Amino acid sequence: MPEKFDAIVIGAGMSGLAATYKMASAGLSVALIERGDYPGAKNVMGGVLYRSMMEELISEFWKEAPLQRPVVEQRFWLMDENSVVTTGYKSQEWAQEPFNCFTVFRGQFDKWFAQKCTDAGAVIVNETVVESCLKEKGRVVGVRTSRPEGDLYADVVILADGVNSLLARQLEFHREWQPGQVALAVMEELELPAEIIEERFNLDKGMGATIEIFGDGSLGLVGTGFIYTNKKHISIGVGTLLSQIIEVKARPYEMLEYLKKHPMVSPLIRNARPVEYYAHLIPEGGYRAIPKLVGDGVVVAGDAAQLVNGIHREGCNLAMTSGRLAAEAVIKAHQAGDFSAGQLSFYEESLKDSFVVEDLKKYKDTTHLLEKNPQYMNQYIPFANRAMHEMFTVDGVSKKNKQKKIMKRLFTDKSIFSVGRDVFRLIKAVK
Ligand SMILES: Cc1cc2nc3c(=O)[nH]c(=O)nc-3n(C[C@H](O)[C@H](O)[C@H](O)COP(=O)(O)OP(=O)(O)OC[C@H]3O[C@@H](n4cnc5c(N)ncnc54)[C@H](O)[C@@H]3O)c2cc1C
Incomplete structure (x- = not known):
């Protein structure tokens, strides 16, 4: 008789660990399958970890988790070849509990988080690649792994296998990313x-x-x-x-x-x-690239579902939230004894009501706008630097004349109309 779990999670990254922890804590039998030597071994992040979404799972985790530094200052630089226009925010509040976010090394953090999942009762299978989902009558019923006789069965499979998302592609939830x-x-x-x-x-x-x-x-x-x-x-x-x-x-x-x-x-x-x-x-596909998220016996979370807010450098918090919401939908399905797409669509609904989809919707056109209009990066940023240089260089030229010079420079290559249009489009894309 093949082994059967209430749920199988593929990928021990932020979304997979969050989903596993939530379901195991609710008493479900969960197998988490990870291709790396250990959770975190293959995971890459800058990386800033956001406190609030992690705390939804483990209260006051910062007291024991392996963290690097609480972030007290976030700076933004508009840089050209020789100079930089800077802005940012620093806060003493962020230096105190409960903090805002922390830098982390994923190799350390994910390992710690995985131990929490094991403590909650989950089984973690490392060094194992999930090659495909097993289907019966159109419903996902388990996974085929790289191990000999490595088929595992479950009522639900959560695909949290990261950006490449081969398994969701195999299920035709989306095409290869562009x-x-x-x-x-x-x-x-x-x-x-x-x-x-x-x-x-x-x-x-x-x-x-x-x-x-x-x-x-x-x-x-x-x-x-x-x-x-x-x-x-x-x-x-x-x-x-x-x-x-x-x-x-x-x-x-x-x-x-x-x-x-x-x-x-x-x-x-x-x-x-x-x-x-x-x-x-x-x-970086954003809102328009979010694939199909739910099928019979299967849901997709985290990077595998394109849930990254590139404008704000947020990914792990969206991954953790989607993993947690996927787990909550699976717990409901378990209680109802119904693992159909209809029942699991509770996940899709709660994700839509959360900051995850709301934020991605807000910035749905921003990346595309920047991609199609290189002037934002390669003309306006150098212009901002030259304007600052002009204004702050003390050389006996009056400030009024300096302002005129700056405006003249701006409108040398561009008409008032094209500048106005660029400003309008940018405001529209981020408002
Ligand atoms: C350079 C860089 C910097 C970043 N900086 C930040 C930052 O500062 N802040 C932030 O919030 N986000 C940041 N992100 C984004 C963030 O890292 C991701 O959004 C987040 O890690 C997604 O989590 P996930 O669980 O969906 O995927 P991942 O963390 O990628 O986890 C996927 C897991 O699935 C496993 N896996 C894949 N396929 C299989 C398979 N077939 N079988 C078994 N296991 C499999 C992988 O080994 C991996 O462990 C950054 C990303 C990068 C690349």
């Missing part, structure tokens, strides 16, 4: 003593900061560079839409090297020792 629907991110961990990190980023002991970089950080392509502080490491990376990488034949590792050598960045990472290098895809 290059405009995913970004390729490359990043490094650079080692530095804690005191040097705190000095360079103007931080109190143990506190952290993040910098998101637009413009020259991604060579003017649609994407962002990022710098995050960990205890004794700095995470630095750059992510760009795959369509743009293909179009300009960019080499991601060269983009990262460029960012590291940039005069605004290099003083922050001087003498740091590279210890890890990662490359990973990020779903």
Whole structure:
């Protein structure tokens, strides 16, 4: 008799772990199958973990979880070749419980979270690839794994297998992602003593900061560079839409090297020792790319469902929330003894009512707008830098004349109409 569980979860990332923990805590028998040597072994993130969504699962988790630094400052840089216009926010409130977000290493955090799932009663099967879903009469009834005699059965299967999402594709929930629907991110961990990190980023002991970089950080392509502080490491990376990488034949590792050598960045990472290098895809298709989420005996969560808010660099919180909501729908289905798509559509409904789909809907046109209109990244950001340079350089020219010069520069290549149209479109895409 093959082994049967109440639920099988594929993938021990943020969405899979959240779903597993929630269902196991409710008393369901759950098998979590992960292809890596251990949960987190294959997972890549900058990475900022948001407290509120994790706390929906484990109260005051920060008291025991392996975290790097609470983030007290978030900076945003509009960068050109030689300068940067900066803005941001720093708060003492974020330095205290309950905190806002933390930097983490997924290799450590996911391992800890997985132990919580095991403690709650889940079975975790590592080093095992799920090759396909097993179907009977059109309903998913289990999974075929890479292990000999490795078929496992369950009332429901949760696909939390990340951005590549091969299993949802096999089920024809979506087609292969288009290059405009995913970004390729490359990043490094650079080692530095804690005191040097705190000095360079103007931080109190143990506190952290993040910098998101637009413009020259991604060579003017649609994407962002990022710098995050960990205890004794700095995470630095750059992510760009795959369509743009293909179009300009960019080499991601060269983009990262460029960012590291940039005069605004290099003083922050001087003498740091590279210890890890990662490359990973990020779903960026947004609201319009959300695939079919529910079938008979199956639901899809996290990156596998394109649930990433690239504009706000939020992914793990959407993954955790979708995993938790998927689990809640499965618990209801278990109580009702009905695992049909109709019953499981409770997941789709609750996801639609949550910040996850609301936020993705709000920004549904933003990435596309930036992709089709390179001037936002490669003209307006350099312009903002030159305007600031003009205004803040004291050279005996009156401020009024400086303003005139700035406006003249803006309208040299562009008509008032095209500038107005760009402003209007941007406001419309983010409002
Ligand atoms: C460079 C980078 C930086 C990022 N920075 C941030 C950030 O700062 N903040 C933020 O919120 N988000 C960030 N994200 C996004 C965030 O990491 C993801 O949105 C989140 O991890 C998604 O979780 P998930 O569980 O859906 O997928 P994942 O975490 O990718 O987990 C999927 C799991 O499934 C396993 N798997 C896949 N296929 C199979 C199979 N067939 N059989 C068995 N196991 C399988 C994988 O090994 C993996 O463990 C970043 C992403 C990248 C790439």
